[in-house]
Amino acid sequence: MDPLTDLVRAPRALDAFLLRVVMAPPWSVRVQDEAPLTVLALTGGAATLTPDGGPALDLMAGDVVLVRGPGPYVVADRAGTEPQALIHPGGRCETPDGTSLELPMRQGVRSWGNAGDGPDTMLVGTYERAGEVGARLLGALPSTVLLRPGPDRSPLLTALVDVLATEVVAEEPGQAGLLDRLLDALVVAACREWSASTAGVPAWLGGDDPLVRAALALLHEEPARPWTVASLAGAVGLSRAALARRFADAVGEPPMGYLTGWRLAVAADRLRDTDETVAAVSRAVGYTSPFTFSTAFKRVYGTGPLAWRRAEARVLAAG
Structure with missing residues (x-):
């Protein structure tokens, strides 16, 4: 992926x-x-x-x-x-x-x-x-x-x-x-x-740093894996400090910040497009606790997972 x-x-x-x-x-x-x-x-x-x-x-x-x-x-x-x-x-x-x-x-x-x-x-x-x-x-x-x-x-x-x-x-x-x-x-x-x-294209699309591209691919392929900066750096052959610096330079945010945003975006789409429970969705994107997931989701989207699902269902039903 x-x-x-x-x-x-x-x-x-x-x-x-x-x-x-x-x-x-x-x-x-x-x-x-x-x-x-x-x-x-x-x-x-x-x-x-x-x-x-x-x-x-x-x-x-x-x-x-x-x-x-x-x-x-x-x-x-x-x-x-x-x-x-x-x-x-x-x-x-x-x-x-x-x-x-x-x-x-x-x-x-x-x-x-x-x-x-x-x-x-x-x-x-x-x-x-x-x-x-x-x-x-x-x-x-x-x-x-x-x-x-x-x-x-x-x-x-x-x-x-x-x-x-x-x-x-x-x-x-x-x-x-x-x-x-x-x-x-x-x-x-x-x-x-x-x-x-084009110069300066986003790292996820190409970019100038192949190791950052490799790190992004891993996060997209396995968002549920319990990643740390150290484990992600080891997977692409960099030191923790080097990955943190290069990732932030190329992507504009730290690796774990990007991962959190990515997990919650994937979760929001699963809530809208499937009938999976909140607990199942939270596990699928790497949260071991539905409560922790719900707190993180509300912080980003302004509402809890179930309220988000109901609101999106109304939008889809309306056309």
């Missing part, structure tokens, strides 16, 4: 919304769906992506963009075009005056847009929830990651976009599962390419 695997598992492509978008200028879509992560791959034409309060990104065919939510943004043929469609949470789409666009913009199997053969085409994959694990890891990414084609581009990234463009409009047995996996693979390939070409 490694943190990048956890990043993809946390948002879960099983909850993702994947579309081929086809547009003819002038066009503009304001996205305010509060999604934690969106992937856009421009497969033809051009577009501009403008985050609220941020600079516009001019996109060309071949560009891949990761957009970290939940902030809104506008995708348009060019900067300044007034939005003609609003995307709300859950993928609900309407005009600015509230008229539904679900049927008028449908262009076939997993295709959406204002024209069946418009010149501006893109693939859009939206992860609708990330959970506490995903939020913790996504928080280390910038608000947008733009990857342009070029001599250093990973062949895998290009190949995945090509395969997704073909498969998104197909209807074959197992198609939904195939698209989920291809979308996850595209996120991994995009994160890899960004980390390989």
